[in-house]
Amino acid sequence: MKHLPKHLQPRWRYLAIELEGWPDASIDRRAFQRECWYAGQNLLGDPGSAAADLTVVRFEFEEGVGSAIVRVHRGETEPARAAIACIDEIDGSPVGIRICGISGTIRAGEENYLGRRRQEFEERNVVFGNEERVAVVRDGSADVRLDDAFAGATDLDYNLA
Amino acid sequence: MYEAVHAHPDGQSTVARLAKTAADYGYEGVVVRNHSSARAEYEPDEISAEYGIDVVEGVEIRADNPEQASGSVGNYRPSHTIVALEGGSNALNRFAVEQPKIDVLAGPMAGSGDVNHVLAKAAVENGVRIEFDLSGVLRTSGGRRVRTIQSLRKLGEIVDYYDAPHVVSADPTSHLELRAPRELKALGEEIGFSSEFVEDGLAEWGRLAERNRHVQSESFIEPGVERGRYEEES
Structure with missing residues (x-):
């Protein structure tokens, strides 16, 4: 289908998220996506989570630390922030989760808010x-x-x- | 804004780790409120200097009945900046709000506990802060979470009506359970509390710590009477 004219395209905001777990935690993108949607549905309900979107667009998690970018509709960032704060474990492993910032593009989110954490351990x-x-x-x-x-x-x- | 935490051995992370993470998340201080049976060993000044965050020595008294609680309050009050009492039964809630020596009634709606207008008025009179514990919203799901939110909303209405003092906490037991103040404010908005209410509740821990430190300091004699610098005579 032909893509929408620019003024009708959805306005996205990207939440830059930092994840932390115990060193034995292994979390994949699919599990994180599932938890995001569950958290959205549980806190915001079906209409609320449809409005927020909460699609995971970038994800990495290694050796107990990770980061992710979650796509949210503009204007729904605060409900999305609340829903994501309610993720307490993923696949049975407890996680610490923090929203470092919100950007208008994926690239700006990655550059401004992610990748600062030192990975050496x-x-x-x-x-x-x-x-x-x-x-x-x-x-x-x-x-x-x-x-x-x-x-x-x-x-x-x-x-x- | 301050967060009140349960540290190792009450929780899974040490005071230093919780303080480090809380400083990263933008908190100004942490209140260590380990249960009376699981005290943590730590150096508040050292941690405070290392991570640039205020560390407040507190205790959360866990008791079966008011008599036992009363003894514990007497034991812990002189040595701790913040004394909280874990509520959760009507008798304990009642005892806590009627005891000016207690700073915080923690988790009043847990278990079989409940709060009504009588308790709210007593809390105003005695300056006992009623805690809004968001842990049940953050870390449970399904019917239990619905009931937790219901009880928080009820508590919110009563506290709002009588303008009773309150504190807010996510009640973390490890650095993974900490959530940043902005997240808690967003969560508050979703469950029916304004972000100012949540912010005020988080800041209240800090005001409480400051007041109690002042009261417990050497220069304080009684309300309105303090040892000043004019006392020196040559």
């Missing part, structure tokens, strides 16, 4: 709670592997082994 032995543990350390933060879970810590919390 290392595994180190640390002393946490008087026991030696393995931790994934990234930019001053550490996810310490306990017996059956992780604990979030920082450089201030442990003594290097």
Whole structure:
């Protein structure tokens, strides 16, 4: 079908989103898309989520951190922000989610708001709670592997082994 | 704006990690409100200096009945800047709002708890802040979430009518459960609270901390009486 004349084309806004999980989390685009739509439907209802759109257009997630760009209709950014804030786990792994900014184009969103986070990480032995543990350390933060879970810590919390 | 958090061992992340993430998210401070049975060990000044965020020492008292709660309030009041009481039953809610030594009634609508006009008036009189706990909206779904939103709306109407003091929190137990203030404001709008109401509730923690620090400081003697610089005699 012939594309719409420019004044009838939808006005999109792109939400730049940062994701964070425990180091063992593995999340793919499909799962994130599903959670976005579920969250929209649960909070905003069918009409609200139709108005907001919430299509994931960019997604990456590796080693516990990731980023995404979600497309939203102009004027529906605040309901979309609320819906996305309600995503607390994806495929059973808890995630931290934060909207860093809103742009009119995907490229501006990526350039202005994403990709600043340092990706380097290392595994180190640390002393946490008087026991030696393995931790994934990234930019001053550490996810310490306990017996059956992780604990979030920082450089201030442990003594290097 | 401040957020009130449960840190390791009450939650999964340490105070430092929560403070670091909260600073990233644009909060001005965190209130550590671990339950009385799971105290965290931390250095507020060190964390505050490292991440540029205020760290407030608090406690959330969990008690089975008012008698037990009363004992705990006496124990924790002198050493903590913010003392909250976990509500959740009518007896405890009633006790909390009638006790000026308590700063915050946390989660009044949880469990079998309820709030009415009598409690709201008592809260105004004693300056007890009623907490709006958004964790149920953020982290549950289905019927339970519907009931949580219903009870928050009811609480909102009562608090609004009597202009009772309130605080708002997402009640995070790990850095992953923290949400930025703008997100909480947007969420508030969706469930029927204005963004000013949510912003005010988040800022109230900070005002409370500032007031209590002033009251607990050395120079404060009693309301209206303070040790000033004119006292020095040569």
